[in-house]
Amino acid sequence: MHSEKSMLFVVACALIDADRRVLIAQRPADKNMGGLWEFPGGKLEAGESPEQALIRELREELAIDTQEACLAPLTFASFSYENFHLLMPLYVCRKWQGTPQALEHQALKWVRPQKLRDYAMPPADEPLIAHLCDLL
Numbered sequence: 080m081h082s083e084k085s086m087l088f089v090v091a092c093a094l095i096d097a098d099r100r101v102l103i104a105q106r107p108a109d110k111n112m113g114g115l116w117e118f119p120g121g122k123l124e125a126g127e128s129p130e131q132a133l134i135r136e137l138r139e140e141l142a143i144d145t146q147e148a149c150l151a152p153l154t155f156a157s158f159s160y161e162n163f164h165l166l167m168p169l170y171v172c173r174k175w176q177g178t179p180q181a182l183e184h185q186a187l188k189w190v191r192p193q194k195l196r197d198y199a200m201p202p203a204d205e206p207l208i209a210h211l212c213d214l215l
């Protein structure tokens with residue numbers, strides 16, 4: 080059946096540290112899906128490639144710098160929310176400069192992939208966890 084839902088394209092990143100832990104970030108309480116834990120990232124701005132958008136988002140949200148060569152595509156989420164359909168590639172990144180800080184989130188947490196299910200995440204993210212467990 081034809082759907083009138085708009086497609087929302089969001090890029091996200093699993094930062095991986097030397098202990099094979101993944102960084103998740105808690106959404107602000109006053110936002111849509113507030114309090115849930117997500118992978119850093121966001122929407123593309125006009126003219127940006129997905130990788131450029133992710134590098135910008137990581138700088139804005141976490142105050143870290145990385146390069147395109149350090150972003151490896153892992154999988155993607157495709158999920159129908161009530162008002163839009165989310166298409167969200169998930170990259171992994173193991174190399175960056177700086178220490179992640181929660182500039183736009185309530186909190187940050189380094190978590191072993193097998194423990195990600197202990198954290199409430201947006202429903203679109205749930206299928207991504209198995210891919211991270213396989214990788215790590």
Ligand SMILES: Nc1nc2c([nH]c(=O)n2[C@@H]2O[C@H](COP(=O)(O)OP(=O)(O)OP(=O)(O)O)[C@@H](O)[C@H]2O)c(=O)[nH]1
Pocket residue numbers: 089090091110111112116117118119120121122165201202203204
């Ligand atoms: N960054 C990120 N967004 C996600 C994830 N999972 C998921 O469903 N989303 C959804 O994708 C959209 C991301 O948009 P965003 O981060 O640029 O914007 P936002 O909702 O925080 O608010 P904004 O529009 O004020 O910037 C939100 O609807 C968010 O709920 C995830 O793991 N990471």
